[in-house]
Amino acid sequence: QLQLQESGPGLVKPSETLSLTCTVSGGSISSNNYYWGWIRQSPGKGLEWIGTIYYSGSTYYNMSLKSRVTISVDTSKNQFSLKLNSVTAADTAVYYCARQPLEETGRFDYWGQGTLVTVSS
Amino acid sequence: DIQMTQSPSSLSASVGDRVTITCRASQSISTYLNWYQQKPGKGPKLLIYAASSLQSGVPSRFSGSGSGTDFTLTISSLQPEDFATYYCQQSYSTPWTFGQGTKLDIK
Numbered sequence: 001q002l003q004l005q006e007s008g009p010g011l012v013k014p015s016e017t018l019s020l021t022c023t024v025s026g027g028s029i030s031s032n033n034y035y036w037g038w039i040r041q042s043p044g045k046g047l048e049w050i051g052t053i054y055y056s057g058s059t060y061y062n063m064s065l066k067s068r069v070t071i072s073v074d075t076s077k078n079q080f081s082l083k084l085n086s087v088t089a090a091d092t093a094v095y096y097c098a099r100q101p102l103e104e105t106g107r108f109d110y111w112g113q114g115t116l117v118t119v120s121s
Numbered sequence: 122d123i124q125m126t127q128s129p130s131s132l133s134a135s136v137g138d139r140v141t142i143t144c145r146a147s148q149s150i151s152t153y154l155n156w157y158q159q160k161p162g163k164g165p166k167l168l169i170y171a172a173s174s175l176q177s178g179v180p181s182r183f184s185g186s187g188s189g190t191d192f193t194l195t196i197s198s199l200q201p202e203d204f205a206t207y208y209c210q211q212s213y214s215t216p217w218t219f220g221q222g223t224k225l226d227i228k
Contacts, residue, residue: 049216107155108157112164
């Protein structure tokens with residue numbers, strides 16, 4: 001059964017870089033049938049799509065975050081990662097990774113359980 | 122960006138009730154509409170995609186309808202495990218956007 005697990009620091013200081021990794025098990029991140037995405041959830045902004053990557057490395061991002069976001073993939077480890085730089089308190093949220101089927105990349109058909117990241121000094 | 126508006130924001134119901142949640146898009150999205158269920162401490166679970174297609178493994182008491190700008194999620198007979206928060210999401214164009222959620226709790 002497919003599982004996605006987010007990992008990374010739960011506390012990040014303002015102006016620093018938030019770094020998270022999603023480990024995929026029970027399936028291959030190199031499958032040409034899926035994209036892989038990051039979404040966050042905060043009380044203030046609800047659910048917000050951050051960006052998406054294909055195993056080849058092609059990416060697309062939410063323009064509202066694009067200047068600060070980098071998503072990368074490591075097929076040898078079956079992982080993909082998120083970096084968000086210059087964070088502020090507004091970036092405090094639960095961050096989720098999810099799978100997106102190729103036939104409709106805007107759909108998220110499997111999600112991780114999420115990891116809370118707090119931005120605070 | 123396409124704005125998604127759900128109503129109601131919260132809803133109290135009893136086991137066995139029929140419940141309907143609505144979602145409105147700020148512009149036409151054809152049938153590029155998905156519904157998710159979220160329970161506390163968990164990631165969202167896909168229930169319905171393409172407005173009316175049931176995701177594999179989801180009970181048939183869940184159904185979706187609509188096209189264009191107006192959509193509904195119906196639960197035909199509430200079960201105890203259905204008390205959760207429900208979100209709609211448009212997959213018509215990026216940035217993909219979500220509704221604010223409808224919290225369904227026990228009356």
